[in-house]
Amino acid sequence: MDLAAAPPSQVLPDALRLRRHLHIAGEWTEPTGADVIDVENPSTAELIGQVPAGTPADVDRAVAAARAAFPGWASTAPAERAGHLDRLHTALAARADDLARTIAVELGAPLKLATRVQVGLPLTVLRDHVALAARPPVEETIGNSLVVREPVGVVGAITPWNYPLHQVMAKLAPALAAGCTVVLKPSELTSLTAYLLFDAVTEAGLPPGVLNLVPGTGPVVGAALAGHPDVDLVSFTGSTATGRQIAKAAAERIARVALELGGKSANVILPDADLATAVKVGVGNALLNSGQTCTAWTRMLVHRDRYDEALDLIATAVAGYRLGDPFDPATRLGPLVSAAQAERVRGYVDRALADGARLVVGGPDAPVPAQGHFVAPTVFADVHPDSALAQEEVFGPVLAVIPFADTDEAVTIANNSSYGLAGAVWSADPDAALAVARRLRTGAVDINGAPFNPLAPFGGYKQSGLGRELGVHGLAEFSELKAIQR
Numbered sequence: 001m002d003l004a005a006a007p008p009s010q011v012l013p014d015a016l017r018l019r020r021h022l023h024i025a026g027e028w029t030e031p032t033g034a035d036v037i038d039v040e041n042p043s044t045a046e047l048i049g050q051v052p053a054g055t056p057a058d059v060d061r062a063v064a065a066a067r068a069a070f071p072g073w074a075s076t077a078p079a080e081r082a083g084h085l086d087r088l089h090t091a092l093a094a095r096a097d098d099l100a101r102t103i104a105v106e107l108g109a110p111l112k113l114a115t116r117v118q119v120g121l122p123l124t125v126l127r128d129h130v131a132l133a134a135r136p137p138v139e140e141t142i143g144n145s146l147v148v149r150e151p152v153g154v155v156g157a158i159t160p161w162n163y164p165l166h167q168v169m170a171k172l173a174p175a176l177a178a179g180c181t182v183v184l185k186p187s188e189l190t191s192l193t194a195y196l197l198f199d200a201v202t203e204a205g206l207p208p209g210v211l212n213l214v215p216g217t218g219p220v221v222g223a224a225l226a227g228h229p230d231v232d233l234v235s236f237t238g239s240t241a242t243g244r245q246i247a248k249a250a251a252e253r254i255a256r257v258a259l260e261l262g263g264k265s266a267n268v269i270l271p272d273a274d275l276a277t278a279v280k281v282g283v284g285n286a287l288l289n290s291g292q293t294c295t296a297w298t299r300m301l302v303h304r305d306r307y308d309e310a311l312d313l314i315a316t317a318v319a320g321y322r323l324g325d326p327f328d329p330a331t332r333l334g335p336l337v338s339a340a341q342a343e344r345v346r347g348y349v350d351r352a353l354a355d356g357a358r359l360v361v362g363g364p365d366a367p368v369p370a371q372g373h374f375v376a377p378t379v380f381a382d383v384h385p386d387s388a389l390a391q392e393e394v395f396g397p398v399l400a401v402i403p404f405a406d407t408d409e410a411v412t413i414a415n416n417s418s419y420g421l422a423g424a425v426w427s428a429d430p431d432a433a434l435a436v437a438r439r440l441r442t443g444a445v446d447i448n449g450a451p452f453n454p455l456a457p458f459g460g461y462k463q464s465g466l467g468r469e470l471g472v473h474g475l476a477e478f479s480e481l482k483a484i485q486r
């Protein structure tokens with residue numbers, strides 16, 4: 001591994017980027033296999049770290065540790081569990097700078113975004129779960145039944161690379177708060193972030209086996225976890241294709257699954273909207289994290305009366321997004337996470353051109369930094385609602401703009417998707433906006449750029465997933481209901 005060529009700002013200390021152990025039963029422990037996974041810096045395409053590639057035998061050990069820890073953790077008093085989460089929050093917050101730098105290096109997220117969103121949001125989510133964990137379990141009486149909630153058991157958590165700490169925290173925090181124990185398999189592209197989290201777990205002194213880490217590839221460690229007979233709930237975030245495989249593996253033993261999958265969300269801009277704001281926020285949403293956001297509003301639906309005006313505003317907004325080194329404060333867009341992801345996104349751009357969409361800005365010939373996996377922010381107008389660009393998740397900085405003639409047509413186009421994760425509506429009339437929001441077949445809708453609420457249920461309709469994360473609804477995913485008649 002040659003680190004000499006990497007800019008000093010991007011070189012993390014050896015202790016943060018060369019990891020050799022798994023975290024099982026409260027110990028840093030040797031893996032059973034000798035294989036490793038290289039961690040790349042997508043801004044430079046250089047190798048910057050290494051983690052072990054776990055094996056099915058490692059998964060067995062980790063699940064056994066989580067199983068052994070389950071009765072004790074499940075019966076720990078809520079206030080005590082909350083105390084553990086609070087200590088984890090303290091230990092994690094102390095590592096906020098290292099976490100942000102690590103995410104900037106291994107994902108390529110601009111440092112400001114890495115700090116505020118990639119690290120700030122999961123810290124908020126963990127903080128929220130300290131309070132949720134402290135509450136006594138909700139019990140209700142129905143006739144002669146006492147209905148109680150009990151933790152579902154051992155959770156296998158499998159997570160993606162795009163928000164490498166948040167996607168993990170959205171599972172770990174509620175699982176622990178509910179009294180479950182966990183084996184985590186983070187994305188092989190962003191494992192270093194998970195290692196930093198487990199440094200915090202070690203410092204916080206969680207009981208052995210409550211949280212376990214087995215890094216590795218999806219087809220080996222992920223599949224072993226999803227198919228493990230002693231895993232009670234597989235909580236997965238990632239692509240719809242992988243989610244389908246996980247659901248099939250879990251179906252063999254009727255294990256519970258929670259799936260947070262892909263999206264192709266519509267941003268509906270009604271004719272009376274504040275167009276400048278709607279476009280500015282809409283473009284920002286579509287390009288956030290280089291478009292690698294499951295909830296990204298990747299289809300902008302604009303009324304025909306304001307269509308040309310909107311296209312001009314879009315082109316101006318996109319011109320302000322400077323691509324470059326995540327550590328340069330002027331950078332607003334980093335690279336895509338990998339060469340494969342960049343190639344995939346370029347394929348969608350070529351396909352959109354072949355399908356007759358009109359290139360507004362960006363495209364295959366737009367300049368990008370010479371090194372790294374950069375793709376220029378690209379906007380297409382006149383995108384056919386049935387075309388690949390309007391139907392498939394690109395997961396890159398590519399926006400499809402589609403005109404509509406009236407509200408009914410806008411709703412029809414918005415709902416013409418196999419996905420249903422997020423969406424937006426813009427209008428000067430709050431009642432009209434709400435009426436459209438109610439008609440969208442999607443798990444979340446933001447009106448006029450309303451802020452993200454980390455306590456609201458998060459999840460998808462249709463092929464965007466099963467179940468919800470975050471807040472009290474997310475917590476409920478990690479429990480079983482028991483009816484006791486008396």
Ligand code: NAD
Nearest residue numbers: 159160161186187218219222223238239242260261262294
């Ligand atoms: P991915 O499906 O390729 O991988 C996700 C995780 O699953 C990784 O840890 C991977 O190693 C693992 N995996 C891969 N194959 C597996 C298998 N056969 N069995 C078990 N595990 C396996 O997804 P990705 O490329 O890491 O992430 C991008 C996708 O995630 C996008 O589709 C995006 O929309 C989705 N996503 C959804 C949400 C949400 O909350 N709905 C959030 C973020 C990302």
